[in-house]
Amino acid sequence: MKYVKEFRNAELARAVAAEIATLAEPGRHYKIMEVCGGHTHTIYRHGIKDLLPDQIELVHGPGCPVCVLPMGRVDEGIDIAERPEVIFTCFGDMMRVPGSRGNLLEIKAQGADVRMVYSPLDALRLARENPDRQVVFYAIGFETTAPSTALTLQRAKKEGIENFSVFCNHVTIVPPVRALLDSPDLRLDAFIGPGHVSTIIGCRPYEFMPADYGKPCVVAGFEPLDILQSILMIMHQLAEGRCEVENQYARVVPWEGNLAALRSMAEVFELRPYFEWRGLGFIAQSALKISPAYSYFDAELRYSTPGVRVADPKACQCGEVLKGVLKPHECRVFGTACTPEHPLGALMVSSEGACAAYFNFGRRAKEKVGATE
């Protein structure tokens, strides 16, 4: 309970937790998946699990864009980055994601021109400043981040910047959730829907969860109290026999999403027929590629990337953790061969990956609980 002190409205949080407990039917086990990696981080950091009755289990979903990138796509990025004419740009989170022959930080140390950028617009500026070089941006992210790439490419086209291209690895949130619902491995009762993704796509895309699968979904904000409130809303739905999409984060998320973002994405991207997800395999129409109107800026075409498939290291069980079948600490290399300093799998790299969050906070929470007993 000590972590509660760290966030605002601690008393309100305890009251919400108490109400959640009264709604839990005796003898019933509840499995609720938080789809978004940001939520996973909050849950571990604030010890949310310790506030909930034991019969409510939180399962961590596939919503961390760094964590779901398959190794083949990392390797192909590295191949482009090693070309002498290329300035390769990416977000800081990508630098340590392991490919089969090392990561971007390592090839930078070996002389490749890899630069961390805060925004795709910084990558575009680098292209303007270096007309004799080719600037490639490694685009990753769900629908939260895809509009920023789309707007950047619209600007590049308008300005006619020829030495800029994007290696597009944007993914979409609904298809992997549907794949998880179709998977026989996992029985889930409800979903905590992602916050930032929903500012773009709105709440309507989640309607298939109640409509086709009979699972409630509550879109939630990122503060601990937001997550507790969304769990309470889910428990109310389950207790009352309701099943619908609700928006706990309405103060930021409009029901219809962001039309300007959706328009730009529709112009710049199209759906890939299929895309490989780490641990989940190939999922139909689950990722974005650059549309024919913007194909000039497509790094996959400019550098003829071969589309290689590379298997994860044998010891790595990221797939099972991503599917929620294993808890992070149940993976056979967790905390031994795989740590945030030396990650084997991507879930240990990003601060929003379930394994890194568990490594940093879950164990600390356990130790603290142990210390007070």
Added chain:
Amino acid sequence: MCLGIPGRIVEILDEDLMLAKAEVGGVRRNINIGLVHHDGERVEVGDWVLIHVGFALSKIDEEEASSTLRALEGIGDAYEQELQELRASRIE
């Protein structure tokens, strides 16, 4: 990169390029406002927005901004890293 950080618009720089200057975590940097400044929607000097990879994702009110900032300060390292990356940003 997955964080949304509150910032306050201090200057609209270019409505064609959709650029504004925002104050974020004590520094002023250029951001793109194309996602919150379209159709009937407008951002003005003094407004708070949630910023993600150099783009304003949505307009928020002051109370939401300050509670989000408190929550971000609470997460420590990841927020610090994001701010550090933002400080190096020079969007034009």
